[in-house]
Amino acid sequence: MTSDTATTDLMGDVGQSKRFLNRRRRETGLGYLMLAPSLLIFSVFVFYPFFKNFYLGFFRTPPFPGLPARYVGLDQFREVLTSDYFTNSFRVTIVFALLTVPAGIILGLLLAMVANQRLRGIGAYRTIFSSTVATSVAVASVIFGTLLNPQVGLLPWLGLTTNPAILENPKYALFAVAVTTIWQNLGLSFIVMSSGLQAIPDEIIEATEVDGARPWTRFWRVTLPLLSPTVFFAFVVGSIVAFQTFGQIDLLTQGGPIDKTNVLTYAIYKALRDQNEGKAAVLAVALFGVTLLLTTAQMRILERRVHYGN
Amino acid sequence: MATEFVGSISKPAVPIIDLVVSEEDRVAIAKRHRRRRTSIAIRYVFLTFLAAIILFPIYITIVNSLLTPLQIAARPPFFFPTKPTWGAYSDAWNAGHMSLYLMNSVIVTVLIVTGQIVTATCAAYAFAFLEFPLKRTLFIIFLATLMVPFEVTVITNLTTVVNLGWYNSYAGLAAPFMATGFGAFLLRQAFLGVPRDLRDAAALDGYGHWRFMVRVAVPLARPAMAALAVFSFLGAWNQYLWPLIVTKDSRYRTLQIGLRQLRATSLDQVNVTFAGVVIAALPLIILLVIFQKQLVRGLTAGAVKG
Incomplete structure (x- = not known):
């Protein structure tokens, strides 16, 4: 409530309060009008499809197009979620997140620490360290896909080769996709960690220098605790992004070999491509559940250890 | 010293x-x-x-x-283009349709960024400056959209866009992203920092809410606006899954999907693929160099406590 409407209220003048009511009504109308475009988009493209997933999951898509979908209740949920296909996909998604998120944060932090010193020309290094932020998933994937190609790629020539080729190798394919992802995200990770480091007041670092704390102690006892909100943020957002990985998989491995890189989003895409909406919907519900669980758990566990100052 | x-x-x-x-x-x-x-x-x-x-x-x-396919396959490899050939670039640009893909990406990105800024500004203004019933609930609904990954909604969105007749069109590529819960939240925080007295003074001068928003609130929230612009630009530019499933030919394919097509061509044109990658990455590299400061701010919005 704005201050002038409050004064009108105190005056208790009937004519004025009628005007006040009118204005109030106008403000309500304007408020809804301003929210309307966003709410329209959200209803059509976020909430409706979100709830529709549960509905679609109750119907089994017929084997031939044209036949009506059959209502099967929770059967399809049970069937898909207990299948080996889903269990594998779920495990691959978790392993992928574990391979990419912590490594991305640690490398970004390392680069940020190294670049956070007063040296001539450090600006150029900063630009280089953040440069991969200009690469998209597709750019990074095509670069690495070609570099790893057994016929024309440079990495096999440098001795980085397996039999069968890395991207067709059940043992290493996911790892190769993870390395591509870490490289592509490195610039972003560096930028986020750097801004976290720069937000730490210089006086605190200088004070510990005067106290004679060794660099290693200083890092563990001072820098890292003060940086923990940034690390926490990077961890939560990074995990969510990792669970939505799609482009790298599509460009590098198409979910193969033998489903070893078939992350949840790719499984959804494949079900959708096969026009199996029911299965795709169940997988989408699972993806949402996992994301929600994960973020809530991370909030609960990590937030307690995060140092927020004041 | x-x-x-x-x-x-x-x-x-x-x-x-x-x-x-x-x-x-x-x-x-x-x-x-x-x-x-x-x-x-x-x-x-x-x-x-x-x-x-x-x-x-x-x-x-x-x-x-800048090498020929034969030079690329040569062992030991070339680490420096001794006789650079630029043919791969014109091949990627013309025969590889990269010019078309680039234009499509620019159009879709401009649509999405403009749309997000307009809808988020309006919504944030309502949340920050206006009083109306259910405001709290509506704000929570906005935040709830952040919990739903786009991949979860993709199945029905495809059906919706097909039914609207927007399959394989700019409208279909942009429509689902014209609003942003994150952007509304970011701008609301910025608007809350605008002194209340300014609104009262502007009201005395006869400024309505729209005029106050455009003339006072938006200019004061410029850093947050820039951050949102950068954030939604990168999001729109780098999209992959949605443009992949909602387009069917090169007329509406974006750069990212164009690269997928280019890579699919045979290995004896691998130099064209590399040229395509450079073309696809160049716009962002140029922007990175020019707008480094805004970019950093946009990417770290929310990461570090204000």
Whole structure:
């Protein structure tokens, strides 16, 4: 409530309060009008499809197009979620997140620490360290896909080769996709960690220098605790992004070999491509559940250890 | 400053200092000085080493885009284009449709960024400056959209867009992203920082809400606006899944999906693929160099406590 409407209220003048009511009504109308475009988009493209997933999951898509979908209740949920296909996909998604998120944060932090010193020309290094932020998933994937190609790629020539080729190798394919992802995200990770480091007041670092704390102690006892909100943020957002990985998989491995890189989003895409909406919907519900669980758990566990100052 | 001072006292020609600094001290200082210089050299070596690793994939991509397919396959490989050929670029640009893909990406990105800024500004203004019933609930609904990954909604969205007749069109590519819960939240925070007195003063001057929003609130929230612009730009530009499933031919394919097509062509045109990668990455690299500050702010919005 704005201050002038409050004064009108105190005056208790009937004519004025009628005007006040009118204005109030106008403000309500304007408020809804301003929210309307966003709410329209959200209803059509976020909430409706979100709830529709549960509905679609109750119907089994017929084997031939044209036949009506059959209502099967929770059967399809049970069937898909207990299948080996889903269990594998779920495990691959978790392993992928574990391979990419912590490594991305640690490398970004390392680069940020190294670049956070007063040296001539450090600006150029900063630009280089953040440069991969200009690469998209597709750019990074095509670069690495070609570099790893057994016929024309440079990495096999440098001795980085397996039999069968890395991207067709059940043992290493996911790892190769993870390395591509870490490289592509490195610039972003560096930028986020750097801004976290720069937000730490210089006086605190200088004070510990005067106290004679060794660099290693200083890092563990001072820098890292003060940086923990940034690390926490990077961890939560990074995990969510990792669970939505799609482009790298599509460009590098198409979910193969033998489903070893078939992350949840790719499984959804494949079900959708096969026009199996029911299965795709169940997988989408699972993806949402996992994301929600994960973020809530991370909030609960990590937030307690995060140092927020004041 | 500190080094200059140390340097001046280590000069033996200054007698008055000689009284204070003993011979052993001078040796120790010189030693420390030398060690410092070595440590700086080591730091540069380390920095350069890291930079080289990070840049290597980009460097080799540029080199390969200037080689012939035969040279790319040659062993030992070329690490420098001795006779650069630019043919791959014109092939990627014309036959590879990269010019078309680039235009599509620009159009879709402009649509999405403009749309998000307009809808988010309006919504944020309502949340920050207006009073109306259910405001709290509606705000929570906005935040709830952040919990739903786009991949979860993709199945029905495809059906919706097909039913609207927007399959394989700019409208279909942009429509689902015309609103943003994150953007509304970000701008609301910025608007809450606008002093209330300003609104009251503007109201006395006869400013309605729309005029106040455009003339006062938006200019004051410029840093947050720029952050949102950068954030939604990168999101829109880098989209992959949605443009992949909602387009069917090169008329509406974006750069990211165009790269997928380009890569699918045979290996004897691998230089064209590399040229395509450079073309696809160039716009963002140019923007990164020009708008580094805004980019950093946009990417870290929310990461570090204000």
